[in-house]
Amino acid sequence: MPARLKYTAHRPRRYVKGMPIFWWVRKWNYSRFILRELSSVAVAAYAVVLILLVRAVAAGPAEYHEFMEVFQSPGSIGLNIVALAFVLFHAVTWFNLAPKAMVIRVGKTVVPPLVIAGMNYAAWFSVSAVIAWILMGP
């Protein structure tokens, strides 16, 4: 035990067994947990992209076209492939957990988990279709 290590509430005196910082690399289950948590970075990044998009449209046609051109760079395509993988991973893990988080009862019977997951997926596809239709036109 190095002398410089300070004991704190989170590093108590009695329990000194260390945990490697990259404890989540060795098992796929653990890595998947960290990847799911990291998907939130892609979520935040796209929230920022949406703010920038609205600001570009507010600024005028030239700024809007300039903004849309940025997406065509190979770097942007690469980043967007990664972002898509993360947001899809987030969406699927989220909807699969939904039946566990919300248990719905109709009368005395519990709505089966598959039905709740199915409703979530149906809502997801409908929302996606409506947004695509609004943006791309009929």
Added chain:
Amino acid sequence: MSKPSKASNEPFWWALFGAGGVVSAMFLPVLVVLFGLAIPLGWVEAPDYQSMHALLSSPVTRFLLFGIISLCLFHWAHRFRFTLYDGLQLKHLESLIVVMTYGSAIVGAIIAGITMWTF
């Protein structure tokens, strides 16, 4: 050791995290596909400026966008906070991490609000 306080603001942040989880799962994949890949790769045509401007001129669109953007940011703040604790074992930096994550989300939400208000 200080006693844990009875009232906790944890449920408040968790509610924002949960709402942001639903909203981001519902809305973001299609937006990433369209703006990030389908339009730049030429699979579909980009919406022209006039229709984008018309769409955003509606207060309803901007209000919804404000909601989606802020909830996504709070979702990130909550998850990223625990990623830093658990993944990198930074529990001892708790106060700093809480201020940085939720603080950035609040600043981002304010910027989103100003952006939509002044459109």
